[in-house]
Amino acid sequence: MVFMDRARGAFYLENEKMTYAFAVRAPELTEHLWFGARTGHDLPCGQQITSGEAHAVQYPVPDGGYVNRDQIPQEFHQSYAGDFGEPSLLIERADGVRRMDFCYEGYELPEQKPELPGMPQVRADENGRTLLVHYSAGGIRMTQHYTVYDDCSAVVRSVTLENRTSEPVILRRCASFAFSLLPQEFRDMPAGRSEWQAVYLAGGSGSEGNVQRGDLDRGTFSIGSRRGVSSASLNPFLAVVTPQTTETSGPAYGVNLVWSGSFTIRAEITANRNLRLSGGLDDTDFAWRLGPGETFRSPEAVLTYSEEGLSGMSREFHTLYRRHLIPRQFVFRPRPVVINHWEATRFRFTGEQLRRVIDAAAEVPGIDAFILDDGWFGAREDSTSSLGDWVVNEEKLGGSLQELSDYVHARGMQFGLWFEPEMISKDSALYRAHPDWVIRTPDAEPLTGRDQLVLDLANPAVVDSLAESVQAILRETRIEIVKWDCNRDLSEGFSPYLPPDRQAEQSVRQTLGFYALCEKLVRGNPEILFEGCASGGSRFDAGMLYYFPQIWTSDQTDAPARTFIQYGMSMCYPLSAQSCHVTSSPNRRAAHRTPLAARADIAMLGAFGYELDLSAMEPEARAELPKQIGAYRTDVQLILKGDLYRLASPAEGNYFAFELVRPDRTEAKITVMRELELFNRTRLRLCPQGLEPDACYRCPELDLRMQGRSWMHVGFLPRFTPGDFQTAVYHFVKE
Numbered sequence: 024m025v026f027m028d029r030a031r032g033a034f035y036l037e038n039e040k041m042t043y044a045f046a047v048r049a050p051e052l053t054e055h056l057w058f059g060a061r062t063g064h065d066l067p068c069g070q071q072i073t074s075g076e077a078h079a080v081q082y083p084v085p086d087g088g089y090v091n092r093d094q095i096p097q098e099f100h101q102s103y104a105g106d107f108g109e110p111s112l113l114i115e116r117a118d119g120v121r122r123m124d125f126c127y128e129g130y131e132l133p134e135q136k137p138e139l140p141g142m143p144q145v146r147a148d149e150n151g152r153t154l155l156v157h158y159s160a161g162g163i164r165m166t167q168h169y170t171v172y173d174d175c176s177a178v179v180r181s182v183t184l185e186n187r188t189s190e191p192v193i194l195r196r197c198a199s200f201a202f203s204l205l206p207q208e209f210r211d212m213p214a215g216r217s218e219w220q221a222v223y224l225a226g227g228s229g230s231e232g233n234v235q236r237g238d239l240d241r242g243t244f245s246i247g248s249r250r251g252v253s254s255a256s257l258n259p260f261l262a263v264v265t266p267q268t269t270e271t272s273g274p275a276y277g278v279n280l281v282w283s284g285s286f287t288i289r290a291e292i293t294a295n296r297n298l299r300l301s302g303g304l305d306d307t308d309f310a311w312r313l314g315p316g317e318t319f320r321s322p323e324a325v326l327t328y329s330e331e332g333l334s335g336m337s338r339e340f341h342t343l344y345r346r347h348l349i350p351r352q353f354v355f356r357p358r359p360v361v362i363n364h365w366e367a368t369r370f371r372f373t374g375e376q377l378r379r380v381i382d383a384a385a386e387v388p389g390i391d392a393f394i395l396d397d398g399w400f401g402a403r404e405d406s407t408s409s410l411g412d413w414v415v416n417e418e419k420l421g422g423s424l425q426e427l428s429d430y431v432h433a434r435g436m437q438f439g440l441w442f443e444p445e446m447i448s449k450d451s452a453l454y455r456a457h458p459d460w461v462i463r464t465p466d467a468e469p470l471t472g473r474d475q476l477v478l479d480l481a482n483p484a485v486v487d488s489l490a491e492s493v494q495a496i497l498r499e500t501r502i503e504i505v506k507w508d509c510n511r512d513l514s515e516g517f518s519p520y521l522p523p524d525r526q527a528e529q530s531v532r533q534t535l536g537f538y539a540l541c542e543k544l545v546r547g548n549p550e551i552l553f554e555g556c557a558s559g560g561s562r563f564d565a566g567m568l569y570y571f572p573q574i575w576t577s578d579q580t581d582a583p584a585r586t587f588i589q590y591g592m593s594m595c596y597p598l599s600a601q602s603c604h605v606t607s608s609p610n611r612r613a614a615h616r617t618p619l620a621a622r623a624d625i626a627m628l629g630a631f632g633y634e635l636d637l638s639a640m641e642p643e644a645r646a647e648l649p650k651q652i653g654a655y656r657t658d659v660q661l662i663l664k665g666d667l668y669r670l671a672s673p674a675e676g677n678y679f680a681f682e683l684v685r686p687d688r689t690e691a692k693i694t695v696m697r698e699l700e701l702f703n704r705t706r707l708r709l710c711p712q713g714l715e716p717d718a719c720y721r722c723p724e725l726d727l728r729m730q731g732r733s734w735m736h737v738g739f740l741p742r743f744t745p746g747d748f749q750t751a752v753y754h755f756v757k758e
């Protein structure tokens with residue numbers, strides 16, 4: 024798992040499928056050797072150095088010679104030492120010095136992966152081994168953390184900086200990781216051709232997770248968020264592939280940050296055409312004052328590699344997150360099938376209406392939980408008031424919250440409740456009592472978003488008070504599920520609590536404050552299932568998954584539109600993490616009609632539920648629900664544990680298709696949607712993947728039995744009911 028070649032100073036982090044290697048060539052120079060397919064323990068150093076750099080800045084090394092740092096792929100890139108690429112570290116000493124020559128000091132192989140206090144982190148469990156490599160420069164100690172796994176092709180990285188001097192230093196950039204991929208050919212690419220492509224997820228609220236793919240050329244390509252949340256506009260995920268990489272074959276490198284706030288991920292083709300990758304906290308306006316004796320920990324970054332294309336890369340992420348990130352008590356447990364009233368009622372409802380929804384749900388065998396969404400507290404009838412006042416509106420509910428919870432439980436269901444803890448309405452008792460508790464610039468009116476302001480979570484008093492007011496409700500009421508929402512971006516960049524010289528820490532401290540709240544409320548209530556949400560999927564990231572086993576994927580609930588979103592989110596996040604509901608048709612946002620079966624088939628590719636007025640459904644439609652829930656339960660192990668193969672992308676054609684295969688390959692399921700029924704269009708041939716070639720599989724829906732290899736090569740033509748937005752589902756059962 025961690026092999027050390029002492030003679031050459033080389034470290035190999037490895038498992039059966041991959042190698043990640045670097046070597047300490049000189050104290051000042053740690054060279055990144057390789058990340059990719061498994062290699063031997065014999066990698067040479069200095070391969071990527073080209074000759075003839077007559078005018079390069081000469082960096083002396085102990086053997087008496089010089090190196091050109093600019094050309095050497097490294098494990099971190101410091102500033103001002105002859106390296107003109109993107110630095111991964113920028114530190115300013117009290118005397119103004121910014122050139123830091125970090126020198127290797129030694130390494131450790133601790134028994135346990137060191138904890139990352141108060142932050143989300145990937146566990147090592149029994150499958151991970153951690154290596155710490157220590158460096159220092161001018162009294163600043165830096166540790167690079169690596170954890171490698173034997174059950175998936177992933178390396179988890181982070182950085183610790185410790186100020187051992189008597190003066191403060193300023194951290195201006197502290198990327199969680201850096202490494203480089205070497206050029207395939209040592210010549211310039213002809214115009215219009217690139218060696219590498221970036222694949223990433225872009226969008227907005229209601230259109231999360233659109234897969235983008237584009238060439239990487241000379242210079243720096245970056246994605247990031249400055250919204251204070253990881254954001255729907257660009258997810259903190261980047262894959263790097265070759266132009267030939269497909270869903271099933273070719274190299275695919277994935278980078279994902281275990282961080283829910285602002286971020287930057289950079290991919291730079293350097294002067295000698297290395298592809299230098301780095302990423303972590305957003306550093307556009309970041310300056311962290313690290314006092315004498317203080318330590319700074321970066322968030323973690325996950326790096327994955329697969330030779331089996333983008334689907335292969337996704338499976339590595341899914342395996343890692345299911346086994347080592349998502350809370351263990353929930354990850355492999357079938358999640359409750361919920362009914363939520365939000366799309367049916369929005370803010371305005373009466374206790375009587377809610378009880379009608381609950382009664383109707385109780386009549387549907389299989390619905391496990393009722394979620395009371397926004398509108399139950401303070402005087403909340405629309406978005407303009409009451410956030411922060413977590414006081415039950417008993418008049419509106421027609422009784423106490425416990426009474427409503429009892430009503431739900433008496434009908435055999437669990438009770439779930441919506442909160443938006445980080446936010447505050449101007450029209451609230453909390454704001455009137457503590458106008459200084461919001462993020463605001465002293466001389467400007469704070470900008471609202473969805474009519475609300477953001478609480479200053481850099482202030483521990485705010486975190487404590489919030490935790491207490493939410494906890495009071497959780498204590499007093501029987502609640503099994505919490506939906507934790509966050510409906511706006513951060514816009515002010517100023518915390519009234521922090522001193523002037525710490526204002527450039529505000530964005531990071533806000534996210535740390537959010538995690539402090541999660542530590543108290545989420546980890547403090549381990550029996551409650553917390554679902555994340557942020558205007559839909561605006562904070563869908565690995566940091567969230569450490570606390571929240573599932574996240575509301577999007578407020579876009581139209582099934583055809585959802586196929587794009589669920590397809591994109593699956594690049595990095597397992598299907599069991601995606602919360603998906605059947606809503607009414609025509610959808611609130613889309614004019615077209617989608618058959619009920621299709622809405623259910625797409626929602627069943629995640630944590631499943633309903634969000635509509637069941638009492639308004641036609642009896643024939645309502646009669647379908649128990650069958651749908653039954654089908655969901657039959658296949659739920661595939662959602663929780665299955666290997667995902669993306670067979671067809673809705674962005675590339677008229678079809679969406681996902682296949683899930685049980686890890687022991689005894690069963691597979693394909694869900695396919697045909698968007699439009701177009702006359703005379705070529706039909707789709709679907710070839711299942713991941714089956715055992717020599718085993719026989721029966722497909723009950725096709726009434727056909729073939730060898731795995733026949734299914735995988737020849738495939739079949741899915742059949743659809745006439746009409747647009749139809750789905751079909753096929754099972755393959757090993758005999």
Ligand code: GLA
Nearest residue numbers: 365396397556557558559578
């Ligand atoms: C956000 C969520 C919705 C719903 C509303 C309530 O938009 O994504 O699911 O909870 O807030 O205000």
